[in-house]
Amino acid sequence: MIVKNTYGTSVAFTTKMFGVVPKDEFSGSALQRKKKEADKKTVKPKTKKREGDKKLHSLSNRSKQKIRKKITCFARCYKRLSFVTLTFLNKVEDEQAITILRKFLDNVKKRSTDFQYVWVVERQEKNAEFIGNVHFHIITNKYWKIEKWWNYWLDLQIKNGIKPRDENYKPTSAFDVKQMTSSNIKSIASYVTKYVTKNNAKFKCQVWNCSRRVSELYTDFYTTTEFTDQFKRLGAVLKEFEVKDHGKRPFLNIKMINLNRQTLPLYKRLDEKNKINNTSRTKTI
CATH class of the missing domain: 3.30.70.1910 (Alpha-Beta Plaits)
Structure with missing residues (x-):
């Protein structure tokens, strides 16, 4: 199971259902966006809008x-x-x-x-x-x-x-x-x-x-379920539920986390990633 975490929410999913493990530990940043070559070459035809059509x-x-x-x-x-x-x-x-x-x-x-x-x-x-x-x-x-x-x-x-x-x-x-x-x-x-x-x-x-x-x-980071086990030990899981597919088989497990003095330090890696990125971007502007 791979877990996608953000402040207060952790979503565990199976790689069998969603493919390979993400290459990057962090996600959610505009820096990761890359325009596809097809988008650069393809020019979408303009469609005429009717007057008053908003x-x-x-x-x-x-x-x-x-x-x-x-x-x-x-x-x-x-x-x-x-x-x-x-x-x-x-x-x-x-x-x-x-x-x-x-x-x-x-x-x-x-x-x-x-x-x-x-x-x-x-x-x-x-x-x-x-x-x-x-x-x-x-x-x-x-x-x-x-x-x-x-x-x-x-x-x-x-x-x-x-x-x-x-x-x-x-x-x-x-x-x-x-x-x-x-x-x-x-x-x-x-x-x-x-x-x-x-x-x-x-x-x-x-x-x-x-x-x-x-x-x-960056708004998210990936971990194994060992990371979310820490919230269970702290009694910080406010709500937990599963999302099932059409065959009634669970493929997502979602945990809502209480953000407090005990749990916030566990998101330190995301804080540090953004602070480093924020500092480096400030110097280049």
């Missing part, structure tokens, strides 16, 4: 899982993180909102050192004035000077056609920042669960993205 995007279960992993590994690389919520002064279309967000992030990059982030789009449900309006949640390693960036966010909207309901309308909630201690992994997980895993809305824009170095973080 493709809707949503967060798939696979994307939600990926975001959870990236944010957890991101948090393990920095002592402090910020949770930023960006909302709009007035009704905004999805496409316009994403354009303004990109301009905002580009400006932050120019004026910050080592600015890393993950953002996710969400629809407003509680704001009766702009029901269904998009807003953005960003987890970042940046320390924000609230007054400066709050005013910039409001001015940027106005310059891009989002006018406030009246000229004196400057809601402080439009740029909301909460500090997060990355050592509290359960706190990070609660934010992710609240704003990512329950997000099933559809959008006419990209639904999430992250900075390059966050995309390059």
Whole structure:
């Protein structure tokens, strides 16, 4: 049995069912992506889109899982993180909102050192004035000077056609920042669960993205079952279940692990891999 591990979850599978043992101990990093030669040679024909025919995007279960992993590994690389919520002064279309967000992030990059982030789009449900309006949640390693960036966010909207309901309308909630201690992994997980895993809305824009170095973080590592036996001895397995095939034969065994002071050190190899990679990438930028 081969076990694929990430923070809080271990999945054991048979090589008979899924093929050979992975060549690399670590996985989940954008650094591992390699374009196939066939993709380079083959040019896909362009299809004409009918006017008004817009493709809707949503967060798939696979994307939600990926975001959870990236944010957890991101948090393990920095002592402090910020949770930023960006909302709009007035009704905004999805496409316009994403354009303004990109301009905002580009400006932050120019004026910050080592600015890393993950953002996710969400629809407003509680704001009766702009029901269904998009807003953005960003987890970042940046320390924000609230007054400066709050005013910039409001001015940027106005310059891009989002006018406030009246000229004196400057809601402080439009740029909301909460500090997060990355050592509290359960706190990070609660934010992710609240704003990512329950997000099933559809959008006419990209639904999430992250900075390059966050995309390059490794999120998983492979071991034998001896690794997960340690969690059993510590009494840290919160839940365990099997996934069976059509013949009712189990081919996956999934363990949900309690993340605490005893179990987190067991993920040290993933922490060290990302810290080494993070340091080397910083020097080359």
